[in-house]
Amino acid sequence: MDNAVFNSQLFEFLKQSPTPYHAVRQMARRLEAAGFERLDEQAAWSLAPGQRYYVTRNDSTIIAFQTGQSDPVSHGIRMIGAHTDSPCLRVKPNPEIHKKGYYQLGVEVYGGALLNPWFDRDLSIAGRVSYVDSQDRLRDALIDFAKPVVTIPSLAIHLDREANNSRTVNPQTDVPPILMQADEKEAVLFRELLAGQIRTEYPEADVAKVLDYELSLYDTQPPATLGLNEDFIASARLDNLLSCFIGLQSLLDADPGQPALLVCNDHEEVGSMSAEGAQGPFLSSVLERWVGAADKPRVIARSMMISADNAHGVHPNYADRHDGNHGPLLNAGPVIKINNNQRYATNSRTASLYRHISESLDLPCQAFVVRTDMGCGSTIGPLTAGNLGVRTLDIGVPQFAMHSIREMAGARDGFVLYQVLRRYIELEHID
Numbered sequence: 393m394d395n396a397v398f399n400s401q402l403f404e405f406l407k408q409s410p411t412p413y414h415a416v417r418q419m420a421r422r423l424e425a426a427g428f429e430r431l432d433e434q435a436a437w438s439l440a441p442g443q444r445y446y447v448t449r450n451d452s453t454i455i456a457f458q459t460g461q462s463d464p465v466s467h468g469i470r471m472i473g474a475h476t477d478s479p480c481l482r483v484k485p486n487p488e489i490h491k492k493g494y495y496q497l498g499v500e501v502y503g504g505a506l507l508n509p510w511f512d513r514d515l516s517i518a519g520r521v522s523y524v525d526s527q528d529r530l531r532d533a534l535i536d537f538a539k540p541v542v543t544i545p546s547l548a549i550h551l552d553r554e555a556n557n558s559r560t561v562n563p564q565t566d567v568p569p570i571l572m573q574a575d576e577k578e579a580v581l582f583r584e585l586l587a588g589q590i591r592t593e594y595p596e597a598d599v600a601k602v603l604d605y606e607l608s609l610y611d612t613q614p615p616a617t618l619g620l621n622e623d624f625i626a627s628a629r630l631d632n633l634l635s636c637f638i639g640l641q642s643l644l645d646a647d648p649g650q651p652a653l654l655v656c657n658d659h660e661e662v663g664s665m666s667a668e669g670a671q672g673p674f675l676s677s678v679l680e681r682w683v684g685a686a687d688k689p690r691v692i693a694r695s696m697m698i699s700a701d702n703a704h705g706v707h708p709n710y711a712d713r714h715d716g717n718h719g720p721l722l723n724a725g726p727v728i729k730i731n732n733n734q735r736y737a738t739n740s741r742t743a744s745l746y747r748h749i750s751e752s753l754d755l756p757c758q759a760f761v762v763r764t765d766m767g768c769g770s771t772i773g774p775l776t777a778g779n780l781g782v783r784t785l786d787i788g789v790p791q792f793a794m795h796s797i798r799e800m801a802g803a804r805d806g807f808v809l810y811q812v813l814r815r816y817i818e819l820e821h822i823d
Contacts, residue, residue: 468694475660479503503661699773705790723802725756
């Protein structure tokens with residue numbers, strides 16, 4: 393695989409993954425095509441050496457692993473972590489708003505979204521819908537309207553003369569999108585529209601009544617390569633589906649001889665405290681079922697986690713927002729993320745291992761430390777390290793416009809990180 397093929401496959405993955413549910417479905421399909429066997433959490437597992445498996449929880453978190461030919465107790469497990477969710481707008485349970493002949497939807501902000509870029513975009517709706525069929529059985533369906541069906545128009549500058557000086561966005565009153573023109577007496581309930589969409593996407597579906605849903609708005613503009621010399625990529629949800637794709641591709645392409653694992657958690661953007669989040673027990677329980685409770689501490693002691701989550705590239709218009717010696721550049725390599733207050737879990741040993749692999753492949757890498765007078769974000773790295781006791785490295789591809797509806801990264805950095813992670817998986821020892 394070369395850089396062009398990598399980005400082409402990345403773009404297809406991003407287009408097919410408007411929500412965490414869709415991202416997990418895409419990853420599961422690729423894993424099954426590569427021979428990974430699906431496991432059921434409710435069933436007993438019989439795992440064999442040299443085999444590859446995956447398991448999901450809530451359809452929004454996925455763990456894929458290869459048992460390898462080497463004993464995990466003596467060789468440890470090479471782990472990679474990322475997250476499937478991105479800041480966005482989620483549809484409220486009773487969303488119908490009728491005002492001045494317009495049918496709008498009430499929405500809630502999910503995560504730390506940058507709201508201004510959501511205006512004047514061609515938006516669609518996707519996610520999971522739960523319903524009952526004619527036999528009164530509960531069912532789920534993933535839907536994606538795919539085409540633009542909602543928009544959030546800006547207020548004209550003539551009506552807000554200070555818009556370019558001091559515009560603020562009230563997420564309750566300014567953000568509800570317009571779905572269509574409809575008199576309140578004519579408009580159907582939103583759940584009835586969802587039932588119709590299920591029948592459109594799944595003609596065989598027996599939908600008696602939609603009960604609930606978890607739906608996100610998303611930008612329909614597809615991913616693109618940009619720049620005069622095609623130096624950059626732009627897309628929605630680069631944070632953090634780019635890392636999910638890199639981790640998945642690394643696991644798929646690595647030699648299956650060493651025990652290795654990929655976990656892509658949901659709910660990172662809202663703190664990770666959920667059954668399927670990094671603060672939940674999912675990863676720990678999978679490891680225990682794989683290696684056994686008695687051997688798990690010894691396995692963890694010989695293992696390592698690389699938490700992959702995008703980093704802040706130094707913006708040329710705002711270079712003063714970075715420490716002068718730690719401003720990562722796009723296309724200058726993945727970024728080792730360091731914070732002595734443990735907002736990142738990197739230590740000198742895990743950073744050195746990454747640097748050693750990177751140098752052996754003659755590939756670049758960078759380091760990031762936040763300005764001492766600014767707050768620092770975090771990742772699933774410290775949470776996973778704290779839950780498992782596993783040594784951890786935080787790393788990520790540098791990007792611009794993090795948490796915007798459309799983000800930007802270097803066209804070459806993702807492929808570099810893929811090459812290093814693939815070699816990392818294949819290491820016989822990581823002591």
